């Protein structure tokens with residue numbers, strides 16, 4: 001005999017003839033009729049049973065909490081962490097090898113395209129193509145402040161952004177930390193402007 005799907009209405013569908021076919025709409029109520037055990041039913045079947053069959057809604061249908069898949073605990077988590085570190089190292093090494101090889105071969109591909117006057121080639125459904133990119137940069141022998149001043153003068157100040165170097169400032173803050181002070185103690189003008197965050201991460205060696 002057919003059974004209603006999990007969390008679905010167990011009432012017989014109007015399609016049922018001599019054989020029971022479950023309604024299978026999402027169950028929302030537990031309903032008790034003449035049978036000894038209650039049934040889970042959808043809104044429409046519950047209404048129908050209450051109105052026309054003297055059944056009673058005895059409560060909402062709640063999916064039983066399924067047991068949570070237990071995550072790794074304790075030393076098993078540490079072992080898994082070690083295994084993942086090994087896998088990550090191997091994957092990164094493979095990625096680096098592939099990236100290096102691509103960098104080596106790209107100039108040869110560019111040369112081929114230019115020599116044959118084509119800008120793309122499809123092989124086995126994968127297309128490699130020539131991509132035109134423009135990059136703005138400083139003229140030879142022009143330093144950064146000079147280039148920035150020229151941009152300001154040209155009415156393009158939006159492209160000049162003063163910024164600080166997070167890496168070197170963090171390195172300085174670590175140095176001060178080793179000396180037993182903080183960057184704000186050493187430079188009170190930074191109070192309320194620069195913050196030092198402490199984070200704890202897991203390192204792995206091997």
Ligand SMILES: [Zn+2]
Pocket residue numbers: 009010011023024025041042043044045046
């Ligand atoms: Zn139903």
